[in-house]
Amino acid sequence: MQTFLLFAFVLAFCMLCLEVKVFFSKKRRFPETDIGRSEEMRKRGITCVRQDELDRRSRERRLSAKGYAPCSGCSLTEVCGKN
16 A cells, blocks of 8 residues: 555656646647657657558559559559560
8 A cells, every 4th residue: 555655646646746847838839749749859850650541641642653663672652664
């Protein structure tokens, strides 16, 4: 029982610290943790997997419309010397 109370106290203290940071910061927002919306991640060139998948599918559609076939070495439609 004492372990549970200690855990609950530590958890409540951590939540209080997060709330204090949000309430007393100038931006008054919770820090952005989504990869696609994080400014730091964009600076480092890290993108969201969903966005990467949408870009790949868009690239495949554009290339297939131009008459390019999928490369035999991969599942992506790429313009390479193997076509």
